[in-house]
Amino acid sequence: MSDDNKQKNRFQPKMNRSQSITFWIVILLMVVVVFHMYNLSKKTIKEVFYSDFIQMVENNQVATVVFDERDATFWQDADQKYHTFMPKIVPDSLLNKLLEHNVSIISKRRSQLVAMLVGWLPILIFIAFWF
Numbered sequence: 420m421s422d423d424n425k426q427k428n429r430f431q432p433k434m435n436r437s438q439s440i441t442f443w444i445v446i447l448l449m450v451v452v453v454f455h456m457y458n459l460s461k462k463t464i465k466e467v468f469y470s471d472f473i474q475m476v477e478n479n480q481v482a483t484v485v486f487d488e489r490d491a492t493f494w495q496d497a498d499q500k501y502h503t504f505m506p507k508i509v510p511d512s513l514l515n516k517l518l519e520h521n522v523s524i525i526s527k528r529r530s531q532l533v534a535m536l537v538g539w540l541p542i543l544i545f546i547a548f549w550f
Contacts, residue, residue, distance in 0.1 A: 441547040464492070464500045472503045473513070476520055483523040493522075 467475075472491065475481050484493040489505040517524055 438548065441544065445544060464502045467501050467503050469503050469506060472501070473516070475501075476516055476522060479520055481517075481520070481522050483525065484517065485525040485527060487527040488529065 472481070472493065475493075475495070480495050481493050482496065484491055486505075489507070491503050491505050493501050493503075495501065514524075
């Protein structure tokens with residue numbers, strides 16, 4: 420090798436095994452996030468006010484509602500999907516109103532494992548790159 424090539428190789432940073440694995444994990448996660456965002460953009464979810472949601476229930480325009488903490492996603496029919504954000508204090512009469520109008524009710528609870536992973540993932544990536 421010539422002296423120029425030796426000097427070029429000497430100044431090029433080398434990645435150790437853990438940095439290489441972390442790099443590919445980050446790339447994979449970025450691809451997954453971009454794919455997920457692309458799929459979400461294809462689905463149209465119409466945002467409505469909470470008062471409009473109540474009015475739609477009273478007019479028998481809601482077939483199914485899914486509660487996920489303070490989020491409510493509901494369907495008028497198989498094609499149209501709606502979303503509303505619930506107030507902090509939801510009246511007990513809402514459940515009765517939904518049952519009176521034969522609305523299918525689904526309640527979800529977020530996975531604690533997923534929440535923990537999402538919360539700790541940036542810290543773990545930072546630690547992996549640090550060492």
